[in-house]
Amino acid sequence: xxxxxxxxxxxxxxxxxxxxxxxxxxxxxxxxxxxxxxxxxxxxxxxxxxxxxxxxxxxxxxxxxxxxxxxxxxxxxxxxxxxxxxxxxxxxxxxxxxxxxxxxxxxxxxxxxxxxxxxxxxxxxxxxxxxxxxxxxxxxxxxxxxxxxxxxxxxx
Amino acid sequence: xxxxxxxxxxxxxxxxxxxxxxxxxxxxxxxxxxxxxxxxxxxxxxxxxxxxxxxxxxxxxxxxxxxxxxxxxxxxxxxxxxxxxxxxxxxxxxxxxxxxxxxxxxxxxxxxxxxx
Numbered sequence: 001x002x003x004x005x006x007x008x009x010x011x012x013x014x015x016x017x018x019x020x021x022x023x024x025x026x027x028x029x030x031x032x033x034x035x036x037x038x039x040x041x042x043x044x045x046x047x048x049x050x051x052x053x054x055x056x057x058x059x060x061x062x063x064x065x066x067x068x069x070x071x072x073x074x075x076x077x078x079x080x081x082x083x084x085x086x087x088x089x090x091x092x093x094x095x096x097x098x099x100x101x102x103x104x105x106x107x108x109x110x111x112x113x114x115x116x117x118x119x120x121x122x123x124x125x126x127x128x129x130x131x132x133x134x135x136x137x138x139x140x141x142x143x144x145x146x147x148x149x150x151x152x153x154x155x156x
Numbered sequence: 157x158x159x160x161x162x163x164x165x166x167x168x169x170x171x172x173x174x175x176x177x178x179x180x181x182x183x184x185x186x187x188x189x190x191x192x193x194x195x196x197x198x199x200x201x202x203x204x205x206x207x208x209x210x211x212x213x214x215x216x217x218x219x220x221x222x223x224x225x226x227x228x229x230x231x232x233x234x235x236x237x238x239x240x241x242x243x244x245x246x247x248x249x250x251x252x253x254x255x256x257x258x259x260x261x262x263x264x265x266x267x268x269x270x271x272x
Binding site: 080107108109110111112114115 | 180181183184185186199200202203204206207210
């Protein structure tokens with residue numbers, strides 16, 4: 001069963017390659033606001049929405065800590081559990097700043113995720129369309145857009 | 157770099173044909189200490205060597221032959237040697253195709269003792 005899906009098709013191939021290389025269990029490509037562009041491994045919409053919101057919040061919080069330390073910002077962070085690790089990384093594309101949230105298990109490692117994250121960033125930067133191509137999201141279209149996004153992400 | 161690690165790696169890089177030596181965390185595949193020639197992607201080698209070792213551990217467990225003590229990969233343009241050290245550390249060496257693997261293994265095992 002294919003579990004990698006994208007709302008924005010240009011993200012799909014780089015994400016599939018990243019999953020193949022790292023063996024990551026779950027991955028989200030999203031905006032810093034938590035809007036999901038692509039996902040791998042999630043089977044329920046509610047999990048995607050929760051993970052995206054929490055991931056974006058964590059990244060935003062550490063960004064504020066970076067400001068307090070007068071750092072330019074943290075590019076990535078990793079939480080290591082007993083069996084799983086959670087990696088969060090930010091990067092620039094022509095569509096603006098994006099975040100990747102990656103959950104990996106004992107079959108993978110932080111080193112592998114970091115290594116292939118660099119390649120994912122390069123591939124996404126090359127594949128991303130110009131910012132101007134983006135359609136404005138109007139309030140009237142919001143619910144329809146949301147439903148379409150969920151349908152794309154879960155193939156329903 | 158920690159002087160003990162430096163000394164351990166220096167012992168390996170003194171062997172003819174060695175292009176780089178590293179101490180790597182076995183679980184994460186991250187570099188603890190390294191001495192590598194320019195052009196060698198240390199972080200890539202560390203991550204992939206640790207991944208390779210993890211898989212070989214599974215292979216040897218499946219074959220009921222115990223834990224691997226030594227991994228030697230001979231490629232067209234070079235040699236990769238991995239020796240597990242205590243405390244979930246790997247000693248990784250990259251060398252030329254003509255590398256003296258026996259001598260390299262010996263100095264890598266000495267380097268591994270540093271991690272006890």
